[in-house]
Amino acid sequence: MKTTCEAQVTALPGGAVIRLSGDVDGTAADALTAAYDQAVAQGDPESIVLDFASVGYINSTGIALIVSVLAKARSQRRKVVASGLSAHYREIFDITRLSDFIELFPDLDDAVSQLAAQAS
Amino acid sequence: MTSVARGAVRRLAAFTVTSESGNERVALARVAEAVAGTGLADQRLDRLKTAVAEATMNAIEHGNRNRADLLVDIEVTQQGTNIVVTITDQGGLHEAGTAEQPDLARKLAGEQSPRGWGLFLIRNMVDAMDVTTDGTRHTVRLTMATTTPADEGATRENHL
Numbered sequence: 001m002k003t004t005c006e007a008q009v010t011a012l013p014g015g016a017v018i019r020l021s022g023d024v025d026g027t028a029a030d031a032l033t034a035a036y037d038q039a040v041a042q043g044d045p046e047s048i049v050l051d052f053a054s055v056g057y058i059n060s061t062g063i064a065l066i067v068s069v070l071a072k073a074r075s076q077r078r079k080v081v082a083s084g085l086s087a088h089y090r091e092i093f094d095i096t097r098l099s100d101f102i103e104l105f106p107d108l109d110d111a112v113s114q115l116a117a118q119a120s
Numbered sequence: 121m122t123s124v125a126r127g128a129v130r131r132l133a134a135f136t137v138t139s140e141s142g143n144e145r146v147a148l149a150r151v152a153e154a155v156a157g158t159g160l161a162d163q164r165l166d167r168l169k170t171a172v173a174e175a176t177m178n179a180i181e182h183g184n185r186n187r188a189d190l191l192v193d194i195e196v197t198q199q200g201t202n203i204v205v206t207i208t209d210q211g212g213l214h215e216a217g218t219a220e221q222p223d224l225a226r227k228l229a230g231e232q233s234p235r236g237w238g239l240f241l242i243r244n245m246v247d248a249m250d251v252t253t254d255g256t257r258h259t260v261r262l263t264m265a266t267t268t269p270a271d272e273g274a275t276r277e278n279h280l
Contacts, residue, residue: 026141057145060174060237067227067234074228088166095244096237097224 003027007035012112014119015047016040019108021054024062032065036072047118048073049111050102053084063096070101079103083111130198132158136191137176139184139209144176147194147207154196155203159266167245168203168264174238174245175207175260183209183258202247203264211258 005028010017016039020032039048050066052058058066073080083105085093093099105111133154137143151172152165160168176192184190193208222240226232243249248263 059144059170059177060241061177061235063237063241064234067224071228071230071234086166087163088170092170092241095241096222101224101228 003031005031007031009035009038009042011039011042011045012049012115012119014045015049015112015115016042016045017049017051017108017112019051019054023057023059024052024055024065025057025059026061026065028062029065032069036069040076040078045078047079047081047115049105049108049115050080050082051084051108051111052082052086052089053108055084055089058089058092063092063098066098066102070098074101081105081111081114083108128200131195132198132203133196134194136193137180138188139180139186139190139192140188141180141186143180143192144173147176147192148173151194151196151205155198158198158203160203160264161268164264164266164268168205168262171242171245171249171262171264172205172207174242175205175262178238179207179209179211179258179260183211185211198266201266203266205262205264206259207262208257208259210256212253212256 004022005024006021008019010019018035018039036048039045070080081103082093084107085104090104093102093104105114133150135150137146148169152169155165155168176194179192180186184192190210195206197204220232220236222236223232227234242262246262246264250261252259252261
């Protein structure tokens, strides 16, 4: 099945943003992995923002992909935060306990402001 | 399990999807269309949609083992104040109902696969999930009340 997931990487001082769009499901693996690797290669970020504002669907395989990214980031001592989740997917992040490990922000501006404050 | 109110049964939809990856999205959309107008609140509709997609994925992958020639049967009924969705595959005795409880800390430590969230999500999204098999066909029955429980919004861990 063809992926609808796209991931755009932007470098920030001390961090990076991965803007996701489309569906975060099993077909998103290559896009998400490549985006993470690109974010790391661009600037060895302390923090990575996963922005879900343009994501319409996340399934259990997508949750597994996010778990894999989080595990990799933690092993490299990088912080992962998330922004732009709908109320439904915030609930899923709570139920799965992802929100215990990934700080959630209402939108990308809030997340970036927080990272900027920490970096200064 | 939450008790299921009994009442008149009204069929809202009955359809099949072939066992091909991605058809869970077709099922999700058809069920959402079928329950429009039943009074199911948006938040509970989102939960039902996630449960239907995950149960259909399980039926395609584990029940029918991605064999495109095998169908997944889906029926949507309204039974009193409940929406009931049944999802049936040809997987017979497969053990889709007994997967290991996912533990995020263990997953992050590499002690458990990152996968394995499907059944966990289904159980936490709906008011009741029942699994039956006749040895040939395997059916997951999802029940969702159209009324909103007073404790809605609290964690659903207690339903496990």
